[in-house]
Amino acid sequence: MSSINLWGYTEKNFQKEKYPLNETLFALGNGYIGTRGSFEEKSDFGGHDGTFINGFYDYYDLSYGEKYNGYPDRSHAMLNVTNGKKIDIYINNERFSLEKGTIKDYVREIDFKKGILTRRVTWISEKGDEILYESERLVSFYEKHLMISKIRITPLNFDGDIRVVSYLEGDVKNITKENDPRIGVEFHGDELKVLECKIDNNRGEIISKTKSSNLGLICLMANNIKCDDQYDSFYEQNDKSVSHVFNIKAEKNKVIDLEKYIVYKSYKNELNDNLYSEVIGIVEEAFTKKYDFYKQKQKEFIDDFWFNTDILIDGDDATQQGIRFNMFHLLQSVGRDSLTNISAKGLTGEGYEGHYFWDTEIYILPFFLYTNPDIAKQLVNYRYNLLDSARKRAKEMQYKKGALYPWRTINGEECSAYFPAGTAQYHINGDIAYTVCKYVEATNDEEFMVEKGAEILIETARLWLEIGHFNSKGEFHICCVTGPDEYTAIVNNNVYTNLMAANNLHNAYKAAMLLQKKYPAQYKKLIDKINIEESEIDNFEVAANEMYVPYDEHRKLYPQDDSFFDKPKWDFIDSEDKHPLLMHYHPLNIYRAQVCKQADLILAEFLLGGYFDREQKIRDYDYYEKITTHDSSLSTCIFSIMANELGLYDKAYDYFGDSVRTDIDNLHNNTSAGIHTANMAGAWMSIIYGFAGMRVEDGALRFSPHLPNQWNSYRFRVSFQRRIIEVCVTKNNTEFKILHGEPIMIYNEEKSIKVV
CATH class of the missing domain: 2.60.420.10 (Maltose phosphorylase, domain 3)
Structure with missing residues (x-):
């Protein structure tokens, strides 16, 4: 019988060298709060604790040796926020830590059915005091602002003093820039400033504000201890942290339980009384309903998820x-x-x-679309809500019409400082348009198409007419773009980009015709809003039909772009131990060769399969497989x-x-x-x-x-x-x-x- 946990992931023996990895694997979240799977107690195993709020960020300036028009002035990054998980335990004045003492028994598990992280440790201190430590943690799907930790301590061979210290820590930082461009950020450590740290009505509170983005965060904690032993409790605080201390006269085999309720609530601009009262209400309700209530609600939510989703x-x-x-x-x-x-x-x-x-549109949204379409709708709504920002970005790039969605963003502003593998990936417009149509197709949500989808399709389509052109033969060409393959940059007529653009243009024309014929009032409202002439809409269909797609008749293959087959093939033998290539070679050396970071043409043949016959797909697959890393x-x-x-x-x-x-x-x-x-x-x-x-x-x-x-x-x-x-x-x-x-x-x- 297999020992693999089919409904969870289990760590049966503690391996400190895997601690940073396991912080990720044991992470919990609910789409609003996310927290890494770090231990409650202070640990120094090379990891990086973190709690994050979706959409909570701060800005930092982008620096360039030479800066040109259209380069973003600043970027923004998700912030590591107030740490509410930390709980330290002292056994007869010796701190409980897996860095010292003896681990007699250990198991940690994330349960996919319950949505809970558990840990069970039998630990012997250097003095010989033995305890059983058990913890449970959940980030609530029922109340998205709530995280709960529950710990249980059982002294197994002694009577003595046990001290439990439950913290809110506001002195948190992001990882700073490393050699890997994918990790770290140009922050200086003062991006999240603690405005207020206080104790009020048996609650610890920290209110913080970002340095530049004008976002605020309230974090509250309330602790509930249950034990038959004598204990006293009090609060301690400084400028950036508050702690609730419990001193317990512990007796052998008598259980000590602590439930910790942590509430996170972000806000824009200034904190007002109504918002503050709302946060107080959440923590008070949690303190009243107790952990088991939220544990049951967590299971009910996840049961519904698995009913639709399980394979x-x-x-x-x-x-x-x-x-x-x-x-x-x-x-x-x-x-x-x-x-x-x-x-x-x-x-x-x-x-x-x-x-x-x-990633959202082409990879992630299909998963939700065909399992949880209500979530998929919110993801396409997100893109609609950023449409004005995309219009603004198009103007920053000197385009007169249309919308250009940012390559990477949180709030709608472009954050990519490296345009060859960022802004040049115009295909994101086509990706979003493609997914709008797939959403409507899979849900029959024509109302969305009428109210929002058509506007996205038309504004993204206009951008293709801005960056592309008809040549002397009447073919529509799109130059100086980067496709999905980031090892081939700034090329002409990337097949994936051109086909997705044609799809975007054609569906924008179809959407306009749908509104014109079936919803004339909404059609007039839309064309007035975006100031578009019917001749421009007609040009969508012309450009789609005349879209140039390069093809090599001699090889009977589609080149990834106009010049792809003119390049020499990459030396895969010499670079066998140098992956990813971007970490070992200058980009120009990579761009000059036939080498693909990822599926590009092959992705086009999946998403727009009707454009290619089976034999063509076989030939292309055989060719591109050999040159894809x-x-x-x-x-x-x-x-x-x-x-x-x-x-x-x-x-x-x-x-x-x-x-x-x-x-x-x-x-x-x-x-x-x-x-x-x-x-x-x-x-x-x-x-x-x-x-x-x-x-x-x-x-x-x-x-x-x-x-x-x-x-x-x-x-x-x-x-x-x-x-x-x-x-x-x-x-x-x-x-x-x-x-x-x-x-x-x-x-x-x-x-x-x-x-x-």
């Missing part, structure tokens, strides 16, 4: 654990208020500064999906194996900086789009299932057009069943069937 795999326990780990962390990381999104590292670490990228975690899942489509099943499973356990096995050796959210969603895509062969074409759901040799069966559910459909793939057949909603016609291996 049941028979025959591969490591994969079963890996995919659940990934889906659980995606749930913990995603903003659900249309004002926040999901960052490249979720809320588990400071890598990529907490920024949101195209997969230095990006966004790559192997796409190669897995396409390998499945092309019948390359062994390759498909190998690539999937790299994707599904990337973080849990630390395959890129950087998970300590945070999870890889896009890759996590990509693993889900590899099963649903890959093994199950799911596609949505012309509004119809299609499947072409394959059962990997390593599995006996697999079962999953998808939400589609107000229905929940269960799919079960076995060695003998594939079964479809409606769990919620009306019967629907779908396609299985090109055969039309009615699912009831």
Whole structure:
């Protein structure tokens, strides 16, 4: 029988060298609060404790040796905020710490069904005092501003003094810039200033304010101790921290319980009485309802999540654990208020500064769209809410019309200082437009298209007419762009970009025609708002139809861009131990060669598969596989999906194996900086789009299932057009069943069937 925990991740022996990694793996979050899986007690194992609020950031100035028009003046980064987790314990004046003493027994587990982190340690002090330490931690899905820690201390072989100190610490800092450009930020340590630190009505409170972004944060704690022993308690404070101290006359085998309620609430501009009262109300309600109430609500919320989302795999326990780990962390990381999104590292670490990228639209949003469409709607709403910022960015880049979404951002401002692998990735406009259409297609939410989606499509389409041009042959060209492959920058006619632009332009035209014919009042309102002529809308369709896509007739291959095949191939043998390449070579040396960081053309052939025939896909796959490093975690899942489509099943499973356990096995050796959210969603895509062969074409759901040799069966559910459909793939057949909603016609291996 397998020892793998199918519904959790367990650390059975403490390994201090893995402490920074495990801070990420054991992180908890609810889409608003995220906190790393650090111990409650002070520890010095080389990790970096952190608690983060989605969308809570500060600015820092960007410096350039030479600065030109359109370069962002400043960037912003997610802040490490007030630490509410810390609880120190002293056993007869000796601090409880796994750095010293003897660990007799140890287990730590994150439970995917309960949404709780637990730890159980039997520890013997250097003086010989033995305790059983047990802790539980949850970040509440029921009340998004609430985190709770519960600890239990049992003295096993002594009577004596036990001191428990529960802290709020406001003196917190982000990781500063390192040699790795993906980690660290140009902060100086004063970005989050403590305005007030006080004790009020048996609560500890810290109010902080950012240095530049004018965001504030209230953090409150309330502690509830339960024990039969005699104890006294009091508060201590200084300018940046407050602590609640409990001195207990402990007796052997008598249990000491402490429940700690921590509330975080961010605000803009100035704190007012109503907001402050709201925060007080949250902590008082939590103190009244107690931990077990929130523990039960946590389970109910997660039960609902797994009903829609779980993938049941028979025959591969490591994969079963890996995919659940990934889906659980995606749930913990995603903003659900249309004002926040999901960052490249979720809320588990400071890598990529907490920024949101195209990862959301192309990798992460499909996961939520087909499992939790209400969350998907909030993610597309987020892009609509930033449309004015995108218009402003287009003007900063000297474009007269349209909107240009930032490559990386939190609040809508462009944060990328390196334009060849940032601003030049104009495909983000096409990515967002693509996902708007996919959202409407999967939900039948035409109201969204009318009220918001059409405006996104049209404004992003206008940008293509600004940056592209018709040549003397009447072909529409887009020059000086970077596609998804960041090892090939500033090129002309990147195939992925051009095809996504054509898709954007065509769907903008369709959306305009829909409004014009079916919703004339809304159509007039929109064209008046954005000041667009019908001739410009007509040009969308012309540009889409005349979009130039390079093709090499001699090789019978699509070049990634105009000049790709003119370059020499990269020397993969010499660079075998130098990955990722960006950490070992100057960018120009990489740009001059045929080498891909990640799926680019192959991604286009997945997303816009109808443009390419099967034989073309086979030839392109064979060519590009040989020159792709997969230095990006966004790559192997796409190669897995396409390998499945092309019948390359062994390759498909190998690539999937790299994707599904990337973080849990630390395959890129950087998970300590945070999870890889896009890759996590990509693993889900590899099963649903890959093994199950799911596609949505012309509004119809299609499947072409394959059962990997390593599995006996697999079962999953998808939400589609107000229905929940269960799919079960076995060695003998594939079964479809409606769990919620009306019967629907779908396609299985090109055969039309009615699912009831």
